[in-house]
Amino acid sequence: MQKIVVLNPKGGAGKTTLATNLASYFASQGSEPLLMDYDNQGSSARWVEKRPTDLPPVRGLAAFKKDLRITRSWQLHIPVSSEVVVVDTPAGLDPRRSPEVMRGSDVFIVPVLPSDIDIHASTACLETLRKMQKAGLHRARIMVVANRVRPRSRFGDELRRMCDSLELPLIASLRDSQNYVMAAEQGMGIFDIPGRRASYDKRQWRLLTDCLDPAPAMEILPIASQA
Ligand SMILES: Nc1ncnc2c1ncn2[C@@H]1O[C@H](COP(=O)(O)OP(=O)(O)OP(=O)(O)O)[C@@H](O)[C@H]1O
Numbered sequence: 001m002q003k004i005v006v007l008n009p010k011g012g013a014g015k016t017t018l019a020t021n022l023a024s025y026f027a028s029q030g031s032e033p034l035l036m037d038y039d040n041q042g043s044s045a046r047w048v049e050k051r052p053t054d055l056p057p058v059r060g061l062a063a064f065k066k067d068l069r070i071t072r073s074w075q076l077h078i079p080v081s082s083e084v085v086v087v088d089t090p091a092g093l094d095p096r097r098s099p100e101v102m103r104g105s106d107v108f109i110v111p112v113l114p115s116d117i118d119i120h121a122s123t124a125c126l127e128t129l130r131k132m133q134k135a136g137l138h139r140a141r142i143m144v145v146a147n148r149v150r151p152r153s154r155f156g157d158e159l160r161r162m163c164d165s166l167e168l169p170l171i172a173s174l175r176d177s178q179n180y181v182m183a184a185e186q187g188m189g190i191f192d193i194p195g196r197r198a199s200y201d202k203r204q205w206r207l208l209t210d211c212l213d214p215a216p217a218m219e220i221l222p223i224a225s226q227a
């Protein structure tokens with residue numbers, strides 16, 4: 001099972017957009033991902049509810065809800081069939097104070113808008129994730145994604161410099177596109193859009209999805225060596 005957490009304490013950076021589109025990607029690959037929503041705005045949970053039943057399925061888990069009738073670990077129980085878990089997180093999340101979200105993570109994806117304010121506001125979170133990684137407090141890979149990039153935006157270079165200084169990869173750059181907005185309204189991601197309309201966006205995602213192919217669920221040993 002691969003756990004991918006999308007986070008950035010800065011509001012509106014594109015966490016839900018990335019999380020739902022990741023779910024749409026893994027669903028299109030036949031993985032039946034689980035989309036966990038830690039944000040009490042419930043945007044990802046709502047997206048799962050809206051998802052048309054004739055599309056590849058995505059399971060939803062509203063982790064922001066506390067169900068007092070059952071234990072927390074039972075509430076957050078991940079079905080064995082879920083090869084990939086994508087986690088959407090709220091604005092303001094502090095990685096140092098969120099052990100439940102951080103536990104067992106394989107990848108952190110941090111979307112950053114290419115603006116001075118957003119780059120500045122995202123730097124502290126990236127520094128924290130990097131320090132925690134160096135201190136052995138998590139073993140996840142950290143990936144930065146530039147989101148809503150407009151043609152000729154001069155902040156692309158600034159974002160790259162910030163990533164270089166923290167030795168973090170700027171893995172992909174996603175354009176500002178109405179395809180994301182229109183897909184989200186219908187419980188879809190760009191990977192559910194047929195034809196050529198979203199082909200440019202899908203190409204931009206390749207750099208990210210190529211790094212996220214799920215590891216084999218388990219090693220299958222020959223019967224003789226299991227004794
Ligand atoms: N690449 C994109 N192109 C066009 N619109 C986008 C793109 N990414 C995000 N948006 C839009 O920007 C707004 C904020 O995005 P989103 O809700 O994903 O951010 P968020 O980080 O989850 O916000 P919050 O911190 O409130 O949870 C939404 O209206 C979304 O549709």
Ligand SMILES: [Mg+2]
Binds near residue numbers: 017043090
């Ligand atoms: Mg959100």
